[in-house]
Amino acid sequence: MSLLIVHDLGKAFRAYRSEWLRFARWFGVPVTPSEEHWVLRHVSFNIQPGEAxxxxxxxxxxxxxLLKIITGTLQPAEGWVRVHGRIAAILELGMGFNPELTGRQNVFHAAGLMGFGVEQIHKxxxxxxxxxEIGxxxxxxxxxxxxxxxxxVAFAVATAYRPEILIVDEALSVGDAYFQHKSFDRIREFxxxxxxxxxxxxxxSAIQSxxxxxxxxxxxxxIKDGKPEEVFDFYNALIAEKETSTVQVKELENGKAQTSSGTGEARVEEIALYNSKGEVAECVGVGERVELRIRVKVYxxxxxxxxxxxIKDRLGQIMYGTNTWHTGQVIQxxxxxxxxxxxxAxxxxxxxxxxSIQTALVDRETHLSFxxxxxxxxxxxxxxxxxxxxFAxxxxNEPQITIEERAQ
Known part of the structure; x- marks a missing residue:
């Protein structure tokens, strides 16, 4: 059974010529809004237990x-959401904290709203x-x-009890690197x-890991639902293009989806990796000196x-990347x-x-202009x-380890 079902979800924000017309609509009177802006339309997906x-x-x-509708803090204009299990959500800073109350008092209120009793909260x-860790x-x-x-404090109280579903918005981008690592460790434990x-x-990297x-x-x-690497590749191509007309997705022999885009003034015609012996190689040794040779034609x-x-790992996380703008080798x-x-080399x-190798032919330091x-x-x-x-x-980054025996 699906733990979360989102079916044909839509949300519109509407403006009316007067508040009386808005109130009338609440009571079922057919009123046409003066302005209507849809921020969600026809969104559907299922999530199985244990999925991320x-x-x-x-x-x-x-x-x-979308997250606010799933957690019930917003009502949809169309469609529905069904949740089987307890949700813990971190959507906005403070989670409705009262600024005049202490952190401890706010924890009592927040945990109480989550459905926990006084004894459970004290424990x-x-x-x-x-x-x-705020002393x-x-x-x-x-x-x-x-x-x-x-x-x-918000993250600590939201994750004090392991939920069936944990929903986290961009809030974790706030704060220091230490607490971000600590938070993601708890998410991984859950x-x-x-x-x-x-x-x-x-x-x-957070999504893909x-x-x-x-x-x-x-x-x-x-517009796309799939493996994180493929979705991010498609997303990056959309950002580069600012439109979908030249974005292409091709399935490779290994079953992976290759995303490509561009206006075509220049193209990679050939790419190969050569090992330390000068031979084309699909497999190289750790630390081996290699050459990546890329032939480009201008059209x-x-x-x-x-x-x-x-260079990306199997999850699509970038291990290293640069371009000839940064190395001072722009072709004029x-x-x-x-x-x-x-x-x-x-x-x-x-x-x-x-x-895997990802290539980009552009005009400047990024792909966002041409x-x-x-x-x-x-x-x-x-x-x-x-x-x-x-090593793992x-x-x-093989070290030199020295062991010195200390005299008693």
Whole structure:
């Protein structure tokens, strides 16, 4: 059975010529609004127990509105939501905290609204206080708190009891890096224990490390639902294009979806990875010196040409990326028919695993002005450990360890 069902959800904000007409509509009188703005339309998806879903999209796409409807703080204009289980949600800083009450008093109110009794709250209070780590401020009025301190208390009380569904909006982006790591560790613990997660974030690495699926909202509509890597690749292509007309998704032989986009003035014609012996390789050793060779052809004259590339792990997280704008190697005024071979030499100082190359042909330091070609999964290769000391992680950084025996 699905833990959460969202069916044909829509939300419109309406304006009326007078408040009397608004009141009349509440009582069922058919009144036409003077203005109507839909922020969500025809959104449907199911979430199974234990799944982790990331909601992504540009500002104004309807992400926060969707979460508010799911948690019941907003009513939909159409469609419905069914929830089977207890929800804990962190949508906005403060969670409705009273600024005149202390953090401790607000925890009592917030936990009470979540349905917990006085005895349960008393029992959990020491853990909430310890997790928030705000010291004496816990017994000071919330109006004296910084936004980061409010976030600490809000997250501590929302996660004091493991919920069936945990919903987190961008609020976790507030505050210091230490508490963000601590919060994500708790979220991962909940995931391991079976909690279903619904999270909104612009942090690609957070979504890809925590989530099984991602849903992309664009202008209030869910336009893609799939693996986080594929959804983010499509999302980045949309941002680059600012329209969907040239975005293409192609299924590769390995079953992965390759997203490409661009206006086509220049294109990657050939790409290959060469090992330390100068041979084309699909598999290289940890720390081996390799060369990435990319042949580019110009189809229409442009003012400037920049090649960018990124190395991504199997989850789509970027291990390293740069471009020839940053390295001071911009090609000026290339003409139609010109070809260039970019040779990128580097050490494969990566952990054991599968990696991919993402390429971008643009005019400047980013792809947001002119995007000639953007291609994900342009090349896939594997890294194996042939002759290095066994290690864990995504970075090979072999140390020299010295042990000194101290005299008694």
């Amino acid at each position: 879903i990331g909601i992504v999209g540009q500002n104004g796409a309807g992400k926060s509105t 959990a209070m020491p853990d909430i206080e310890a997790f928030a 004496e401020y816990f017994d000071e009025p919330v109006r004296t708190y910084s936004s980061g301190m409010q976030m600490r 995931r391991e224990q079976g909690t279903t997660l619904l999270i909104v974030s612009h942090d690609r 925590l989530c099984d699926r991602a849903i992309l909202l664009e202008n209030g509509t869910a 229409e004259a442009v003012e400037t040409l920049v090649l960018g590339y990124s 005024n290339p003409q139609a028919g010109d070809e260039y071979c970019f040779i990128i 580097f050490g494969a100082n990566l952990g054991v695993g599968s990696y 995007n000639y070609e953007w291609r994900d999964l342009a090349l896939v290769f594997n890294v194996i450990n042939i002759d290095k000391t066994q 992680g995504c970075l090979w």
